[in-house]
Amino acid sequence: MTNQDSTPASAHDSAPVTNQDSTSTANQDSTPASPPDPHHTRSPGRERLAGRVSRFDRKHRLDRTLGHAVSRLTGQALGPYQSAVIRIGFAGTWLLFLLREFPHRQQLYGPDGPWSWDLAQQLTANNHAFTVLIWADSQAWFEIVFALAVLSSALLLLGWRTRTMSVLFLIGVLSLQNRSVFMGDGGDNVIHLMAIYLVFTRCGQVWSLDARRERRAAGARAREGRSYPDRAGIDRSGIALWAGLGLALVAATLAGKLDGGLLGGWRTVYWGLWAVQGLWWLAGRCTRSVQPRIFLDVIANLVHNAALFVIMAEACLIYATAGWYKIQGSRWQDGTAVYYPLHLDYFSPWPALSDALSASGILVMLVTYGTVVAQVAFPFTLFNRRVKNVLLAAMMTEHAAIALVLGLPFFSLAMIAADAVFLPTSFLRRLGGWATRARGGLARARGRLFSRLGRTLPGPRKEDPEAEAPRPPETAEHPHVGFTA
Numbered sequence: 001m002t003n004q005d006s007t008p009a010s011a012h013d014s015a016p017v018t019n020q021d022s023t024s025t026a027n028q029d030s031t032p033a034s035p036p037d038p039h040h041t042r043s044p045g046r047e048r049l050a051g052r053v054s055r056f057d058r059k060h061r062l063d064r065t066l067g068h069a070v071s072r073l074t075g076q077a078l079g080p081y082q083s084a085v086i087r088i089g090f091a092g093t094w095l096l097f098l099l100r101e102f103p104h105r106q107q108l109y110g111p112d113g114p115w116s117w118d119l120a121q122q123l124t125a126n127n128h129a130f131t132v133l134i135w136a137d138s139q140a141w142f143e144i145v146f147a148l149a150v151l152s153s154a155l156l157l158l159g160w161r162t163r164t165m166s167v168l169f170l171i172g173v174l175s176l177q178n179r180s181v182f183m184g185d186g187g188d189n190v191i192h193l194m195a196i197y198l199v200f201t202r203c204g205q206v207w208s209l210d211a212r213r214e215r216r217a218a219g220a221r222a223r224e225g226r227s228y229p230d231r232a233g234i235d236r237s238g239i240a241l242w243a244g245l246g247l248a249l250v251a252a253t254l255a256g257k258l259d260g261g262l263l264g265g266w267r268t269v270y271w272g273l274w275a276v277q278g279l280w281w282l283a284g285r286c287t288r289s290v291q292p293r294i295f296l297d298v299i300a301n302l303v304h305n306a307a308l309f310v311i312m313a314e315a316c317l318i319y320a321t322a323g324w325y326k327i328q329g330s331r332w333q334d335g336t337a338v339y340y341p342l343h344l345d346y347f348s349p350w351p352a353l354s355d356a357l358s359a360s361g362i363l364v365m366l367v368t369y370g371t372v373v374a375q376v377a378f379p380f381t382l383f384n385r386r387v388k389n390v391l392l393a394a395m396m397t398e399h400a401a402i403a404l405v406l407g408l409p410f411f412s413l414a415m416i417a418a419d420a421v422f423l424p425t426s427f428l429r430r431l432g433g434w435a436t437r438a439r440g441g442l443a444r445a446r447g448r449l450f451s452r453l454g455r456t457l458p459g460p461r462k463e464d465p466e467a468e469a470p471r472p473p474e475t476a477e478h479p480h481v482g483f484t485a
Contacts (some may be wrong), residue, residue: 077304080205081428082421086311087203088157089417090194091169093187095153097410098146098176105146108176108183111137115180124178128259130266131178132171135257145175159208164241166203167273170195187411190418193314199273200307202300207432238281246274308421315418316379319395323375332372335365341406349407357405371398382422392422 072078101108111117117137124134132145149172156165173195177184184192204210249270252258258267280300283292331337341347342354358364374395381388396416403412 073305074298074301077202077205077301079308079421079425080202081207081425081432082423083201083203083304083308084159084205084207085420085423085428086194086201086417087159087162087166087198088207089420090191090198090414091153091157093410093413093417094169094173094191094195095150095157096413098150098153109133109146109179110142111139113180115182120179123181128265129174129178130171130259131175132257133175133179135252135255145172148172149176159204159210161238161241162202162204162208162210163277164245166195166198166201167270170199185408185411187408187414190318190411190414194311194414194418197307197311197314200303201311202304235281235285242274242277242281249274311418311421315421316382318415318418319375319378323372323378326372326375332368335368338368338371339364347406347408350405353405370394374398385424388422389424392419395419 077083098105107113117134120131121134123129124131133142135141148168152165152168152172156162156169173191177188177192249258253267253271258270259265260267260269280296283296326332326337329337331340339358342358348354374391378388378391378395381391396419399412399415399419403409
């Protein structure tokens with residue numbers, strides 16, 4: 001061992017302090033303490049630990065955000081008021097069109113119309129478009145299909161059995177429009193597309209007879225203390241409707257009227273929708289556990305939210321493509337494009353009004369350029385709520401002007417209905433409140449009128465669909481449904 005190793009510990013402890021040591025100690029004590037520099041005092045280990053904590057916080061925030069998004073997409077059907085407005089808008093537009101063209105239905109879609117039944121049969125055989133009007137060329141069959149199209153539109157407008165009526169509404173739209181493909185315009189194309197998307201939405205959550213029936217059933221369950229699945233009572237009308245449509249599908253399938261097989265075609269679409277409706281009823285009525293109904297609710301919410309997103313994307317695509325195609329036209333570039341349709345006899349229901357608008361060159365130029373700018377910019381304004389609302393109001397006003405000046409009411413109504421998907425929920429709530437108060441005022445006025453005539457009528461019902469218990473805010477999550485992460 002060396003001398004250092006052999007030195008006892010007591011020797012080190014009892015060793016006298018040298019002058020140098022005492023001097024340095026004195027200097028250290030007399031020097032004022034300076035604040036530690038975080039860049040020099042933090043050790044590498046602490047820096048690594050701080051980085052790990054920061055990364056953990058970021059990951060935790062990301063997981064929390066993703067969990068909230070998943071829970072919201074699966075736990076509720078987003079945009080209940082927007083989907084209800086779309087349902088009412090397109091069903092009402094198609095119903096008004098059918099009623100206006102009722103005297104001319106034979107020339108438009110009848111078996112003796114310009115586009116004959118043989119031509120329609122050949123066309124659908126090539127493009128596989130669906131229409132029940134080619135199943136028979138009799139006058140009675142045409143009248144039945146037309147009447148069912150009118151009835152399904154009215155019931156979908158009211159929101160009675162919206163899941164079933166949306167399918168029947170789709171059948172009516174496809175049957176009439178695919179029967180005579182040259183009778184429509186841009187508005188018919190929009191209705192054609194939206195009728196397909198409506199089938200996948202839960203568009204009867206508000207402002208519908210279904211919503212009123214559900215509120216009454218929920219109130220009965222709450223009073224009786226029953227659980228979420230409603231096993232009380234039998235929905236006889238729903239069962240009868242489902243069974244009748246099943247028999248119609250069986251007859252059409254056995255007759256070979258539906259194209260496709262088990263994994264494709266219209267046969268698969270309609271049988272699949274019919275089976276899903278039956279499965280939904282079984283899960284809500286005949287199962288002891290709530291899990292099947294919760295699972296079906298999650299799937300329905302996901303499908304609804306995806307369909308609502310497709311509707312919004314479709315509206316943006318319509319405006320974007322229309323705007324960019326207008327930019328390529330020379331008349332839109334020089335600001336005179338609006339002038340020409342105002343002087344077409346076919347698009348001039350009010351010639352004096354068309355002449356007054358086209359008399360101002362500055363007004364024509366502003367409307368021409370404003371139309372292009374609004375259509376091109378609209379998809380990009382969705383990221384700013386205020387700008388989007390201003391531009392949305394301008395575009396709805398423009399469609400109303402087109403309906404008045406150019407005589408295209410149904411095209412304008414279809415586009416306004418498509419634009420309604422972007423309306424704010426707060427505005428739609430106020431709109432529903434105004435409609436409810438107006439309806440209550442009309443009921444009271446009617447009661448006073450009949451009372452003066454010596455008749456007594458019952459007052460407005462207390463269980464008003466919208467005036468009683470307010471609905472929870474749209475952002476509130478369903479207490480039973482959804483994957484929570």
